[in-house]
Structures are given as C-alpha cells and as structure tokens.
Amino acid sequence: MSWSRDDLVRRAAAEVRDGQIVNLGIGLPTEVANFIPPGVSVQLHSENGLLGMGPFPYDDEVDPQLINAGKQTVTALPGASTFDSALSFAMIRGGHVDLAILGGLEVACNGDLANWTVPGKLITGMGGAMDLAAGAKRVVVLQSHVAKDGKPKLVARLTLPVTALACVHRVITELGVFDAAGDHFVCVERAPGVGDGEITRGTGAPVRFA
C-alpha cells in the first residue's frame, strides 16, 4: 500500500533537522510546514525576501505586503527578517539554505532535476527553481513515482528540460525514499507493502535496495 498524499508530506517533514534554514517549494512542498515534528525548530525561508516565515495569518492579520513566494498571505514569526531579492538569492546561491524541498517532474539517478517546464505546455518560467536546485545545500524532491501515463519519473537520464544538474540528494514518492547515487538510485525506505518489483518496474534507472 503506497503512501497517501499526507503520508508523503509527513515523510518529507522527517527530512527536516533541528536548527535548519529550509525553503519549501510552491505547491505540495509548502504543506511540509504543517508536519514538522514537535521539538524540531527551523526557520523557513521564502525567496521573495523573508526568513522566519510563519503560518497563514488570522483573518484580521492579513497584510497584502507580507506574502510567500507562492503569493499567499503569510505571517512573520518573532525573529523573522525581511530583505531584498539580491540578498535572498545570495542566501540560496551561497549555500546558506540548508534544505530545499521541491516538487519534481523528473529526477535522474545522477541527481539531475527537471521541474520547471514541459515542452509543448504553456511556459510559466522557472522563478526561483533553478537557483534553489543549484544552491541549496541539500535538495529533496517530492513527486509521484510515475507519470499519469505510467512513464517513470525517476530516470537514468532526463528527457525534460533541466532545472539544475547533479543537485538532488533524495526523492520521496508514494512508493518510498530514493537517493540519487550516480548510475543508480538507492531505495532507503519503502512505503508499507510495496515490493521490490513494483519499484523496479516503475523506475527508469537501476535501483539498489539498502
């Protein structure tokens, strides 16, 4: 039985270490904030210029000029700081963000990531994705194991346009947790009841089981 959406997000939250600076990508990764284990204290970085991002505001606290990178209204926790975009991306590019949890379209076993565009679909732009992928100290990708048409999304070599090369450390899918290990993935954890065969069949690159 593979992991549910919430299981997936909860498993991703277990990647977060106490004291880290963490950037959560737009979409599913944003929800990781809700599952960070008690006792683990992190500071959330939002690349539009906020460190120490808090939860969504109460209705009477909404500030149109206090938003996250997904343009949702948020709050600033005690100890937060605001800054311009050059400094925000200096943090990312300079390796000061300990962990980025990002969505993915394809991850190759050498750590290459594709998550910003699909040829033929309407282009939206990379936003901060390339900087985060190339700059964060550790990159964890949350994605489904295979595409809707059954095509593997963990692959030997990317077929989609690159976001950044050799940047992904770990991929979490509904089937388990996979580390990029060069010419293969290492499956370091399985969702309950998921067998080797299911994983191997759904993966477009060699998988070793830890």
Place this chain on the structure above:
Amino acid sequence: MSWSRDDLVRRAAAEVRDGQIVNLGIGLPTEVANFIPPGVSVQLHSENGLLGMGPFPYDDEVDPQLINAGKQTVTALPGASTFDSALSFAMIRGGHVDLAILGGLEVACNGDLANWTVPGKLITGMGGAMDLAAGAKRVVVLQSHVAKDGKPKLVARLTLPVTALACVHRVITELGVFDAAGDHFVCVERAPGVGDGEITRGTGAPVRFA
C-alpha cells in the same frame, strides 16, 4: 601670485554643483566641505558607509562609531543614511557619485591618475582611491603644480604607479585650473598674476590656453 592653500580649496569648492553627491578624498580635499558656497546643497558620501555626512561633532556629540574614511569623528545630517561597504562601493562603481575631489601625485593629459603610492616609499595601500577614480562620474584632482624638486606633476605620461586610467577631468593647482584633453592640457583658469610661461615651464605636457 599663485593661489594659497585656502584659495586652492575654495576654487575646488566652486566645482561642486547644487544637488550633487560628492566624495572628498582624505587630506586637503576634505577641507573643501568648509568652502561650499551658500545655496549649494550637496550630500557628502564617505566610502566607509555614510551618505549625508555632516561637520565634525561638538565635543559632547562624539560617537566612536560615526567616522569618515579618514577615521575622523563626524556627524550625520538629517536625511543621512548608513550602509555596508558593498553598497557604498556599488554607489561609487555604479556612477552614482557625481563628483570626487581627490589628491594627486601625477596627472597625465589623457586623464590617467597616480595618487596612491610612490616606489621606494613605505606602501600604505590604495584604500578606496582606485574605486573612486575609476567610478565617480567626474574626478577633480587637487595637487601642487610641481613636486618639491621642481619635477612636473602634470605630465604627458605617468611615471608613478597608476590609480586609474583616463579618469581625471580637471586638475586644480596653485597656478590654475587644467582640463585633461587627450594629448594636452587646457588651462581654463589662471591664478592671478600667473603667466603662460610659468605654467608651460612647470608642466610636463603641452598646455593650451582657453
């Protein structure tokens, strides 16, 4: 009769235009601040991170953490701002400082400036001199016309180590005001009673008289 030290500084102060951002080099140029004509309002930039520098403080106002680039205690005028050194030199390098008035050792008629070191003498370092010379929109140099041994300091080609190339617009000496004009200087103003011959003899490059 050539200009006195005060005449020289007063003449330099006449270079300053209303509304300008002005950086005054260490030493004689610093004194220009005392001679800025009434009605001319400028903001003084100090490269250690202050815009809107005011006069020396009253005795009971001295703040050890409010100094100019010469490490003298100063004040901040209403409307002043403080910033880090990267932004301070972004201002200089980016052409946001309208006028720099600097001391000189040698100026060539093509605008090359030497003002940071003399071979054989104890080296002190260039500090902000190279950035100011290369970056300010207009560079005016204050210096004596000839060295103590009578050697010209306005020359056809520098003999001393370069601070920046083709950066000086104007040189003010005790004999007059000289614009760097490529293969010659143009004398645009003379101190009272100073004749062509005195200037020509003391200058190591062709001089035209405007």
Place this chain on the structure above:
Amino acid sequence: MSGKVYATVDDALAGVLRDGLRVMSGGFGLSGNAEACIEALARSGVKGLTIISNNCGNQGQGLAVLLKNRQVAQVVCSFIGGNPDLAEQYLAGTVKVELNPQGTFAERIRAGGAGIGGFYTPTGVGTVVAEGKEIRELDGRRYVLERPLRADLAIVRAAVGDRLGNLRFHRTSRNFSPLMAMAADVTVAEVDRLVEPGALDPDDVHLPGLFVKRIVEVRTHKDVIEFRTTRPRPGGAGGAG
C-alpha cells in the same frame, strides 16, 4: 537644492516617458507595486516598452494592464504563470519574453546598478538559460557568465520616503525595488508616506536617497492580494464551531 518631490505621478514621470522605454518595476506579482506609476504609464499611451519585472503583473492587473493596452514589446522576468495576457501575446509572438532564474534576475539588476560588468553564477549551468553564454570552470565548479541589466526608468513603491529620496519598505514588498532603483537612469519612488529629512534614522534607511531622483506621495493603493490564505483563530470569538 532643487527638490525631488513631485505633486503627482504624472508630474514625476514627465519628460521621461517615450516609446521604446526600458522600465524596471518593483514588486512581486501584484504585491508592492508602484500602482499609481503603472496607471500613469497606461494613461500616457507610450508604446514598445520593455518591462523588466519579476512577473509583469498577474491576473489582468498591475503591469498586465500595459499588456492589455498593447504597450509592451518585450518582457524580462522570471515567472509568467498566472498572467494570461502575457501568455497570449507571447504565444502570438507580439511580445518577446526573456526568462531569467529569479536569483540571476536580481543579481543582474544589482550588477547594473553597481557597475559590475558581468558575474559568474552556478545557476543555470546545463539548462536552456546557459545557451549561447560563456560557461567557465572556476575552482572546480562550473558557472555561467551573466551580464548586467539596466533601464531608463525604475518605478518603485515604498512605505516611507523622505524629501531626499531615502526609502523604507514594508515587509516582503522590498524584493527587487532597491536593486532596480540602483540600475535605472531615473528612479521614481511612489511612497505611502512622505516625511522630512531626519524623520528616518540613518540606520533605518533601506535604500539611500541618492538612488531616487523623483519622489511622490501616494496615500492609497489597491494592494490586491493574489491568494488570500488565512487560518481560523483557535477558539476565537468569531471562530467556527
């Protein structure tokens, strides 16, 4: 000193606007926009603009109004999702779009204002962004050479400004605005509140006044929220049962 303060945004933009202008506009989506300046640009009817802005408006609002009016020839940005006007004109080939990674976008603007001729960034190596650009290995890592961005005009919004142009921004509205103010020949700041010099402590200034050429007080803004996300107040008087 000849003042920087203008009575209206139209006055502040007078003599600057022309067809083909390169305009930097601060803000992130619709948040922290120089709304009155954008409206004045729309009113002016100038055409063939290059807009340098992270999103070029969104949801038909903000800078997207200039797109609707067919005043824009080119957009330099990092993200165009949620901007149907831009998508449509981009697909139709009537507007050129140059996409930049957001950090590269910010750093290029900073370089433009700071007199840096180019810089090497690891972002974009191996991607479409690096195509046609120099790739260089430095100390064992590969970098792309990126070049500065400059503009004729920058329009930025700040929470407070003084008569000398010193600005202070509110929360995440700072984003690209200080960088853009450095990188344009003329920067017009639209401030919620105009104060006298000295009202801002020197250590409280976010953007020193020398980067701002013109300033105008605009007291009200629409402050459109793209995604109004809230949480219930636990056990609050008005909370759901």
Place this chain on the structure above:
Amino acid sequence: MSGKVYATVDDALAGVLRDGLRVMSGGFGLSGNAEACIEALARSGVKGLTIISNNCGNQGQGLAVLLKNRQVAQVVCSFIGGNPDLAEQYLAGTVKVELNPQGTFAERIRAGGAGIGGFYTPTGVGTVVAEGKEIRELDGRRYVLERPLRADLAIVRAAVGDRLGNLRFHRTSRNFSPLMAMAADVTVAEVDRLVEPGALDPDDVHLPGLFVKRIVEVRTHKDVIEFRTTRPRPGGAGGAG
C-alpha cells in the same frame, strides 16, 4: 533549537581556533571592531593566521595586537597606513600583504558569501592590481576579473543581536561586517546588547540571523577613536572665549 548564544567569547570561539586559520574581521580601522573576539584570538596563541580585514588594526591596537604577537602570516586588506606593526613585518618579509582596492575587497567578500564565482570590475584596470588577472572588454569598457574571498571564521561586532543571530549595526560600524558574516564558515557576533527574538522588527534587521552561527553579549568596548575631531559649540556655555 540548539542555541547560538554563548556565555563568553572564549566559549563562542571554542573548537574553531587553530593555526593557519583564515579570519575575517569587521570594522574600519579601530572603529566597530569585535574587540573581545580579537582579544580571545590573541589569548589563544593560534599562529600562522590569515587576517582579512580592511586595515588589520592600527596604531598598535585592535588586530595589530595579533601582529605584535607574531600570530599573523598574511594580511588581505585595502589600507595599511598608520599601522607600523604591519609595515615592519611586511618589509621584513615575515607577513605577506595582499592589497585590494576597497570596493573590490568588499565585493570579493560579498561574492564569497553569495556563491558568485567571479565578477568583472572596472576598478584596477591598468594598475598593479590587475597584474596576472584576466582583462576583458564588455560593451566597450575594460574590466578586471576578480575572484571571491572566503574565510574559516568571521568575527563581527553589532549594536544589537537577537538569539537567532539577527543583527543591527550602529552608524558606520556596519562597513564590511555583514559581508564577512556571509563569507565565513563560522561567524561569531559580539553584540553590545542581546535581545529576545521579536525585539527587532523584521524590517529593522541589518543582517539576517542565518549568517550568524554564534553570538555573545559583550557590554563594554574600548571604542578607541583614531582621530577625535570636533568643532567648538558656537556661543556654547563651555565654548572658548
């Protein structure tokens, strides 16, 4: 969260100090120095240090104490005037000195902290600074390629800091400190006043806390003034007759 706050500078520097360390030190001359950290470095006796600092002390004080103690092997700086200890050891060949234009020095440190592999600056073209470096013409102007500076340790002083490392500097004491804090593996901040998170408004933070790994409150400083320049108070009670 495991805390960043240490009781003493010796605690804060424990486990970091070793011979051959590369140390960035904020301050301009003797102003705005992390005085207690410098004293702790002196006490520790570590040798062969590379000091990256605009002046490396002055007038026998500040970082010059490390020079006196023969703890320094190399200095990377922009200005060494007024520093007889440095001049003497430089001429004797016992300390290497690498001079940088001050703006290039600042920008190299920023690049080190910002993940920039190198940048092109017009400063230094045609000078001794450019010797052995790439010169490149870009859009008709000549530039020198300069490379980032990084360090093992940065020591900075700030006026206020909170327990998360957020810092606020006083007046011109900011100078290189925020840049150095970004460019070192470990940054120790010595703050006049330590406050709780939330005491500093997010918009009032000069240096976000993620750049500071360790923080220690040091309430008193010598604050040596190199040139105490004053003017008489006109007609003041204590004014000269």
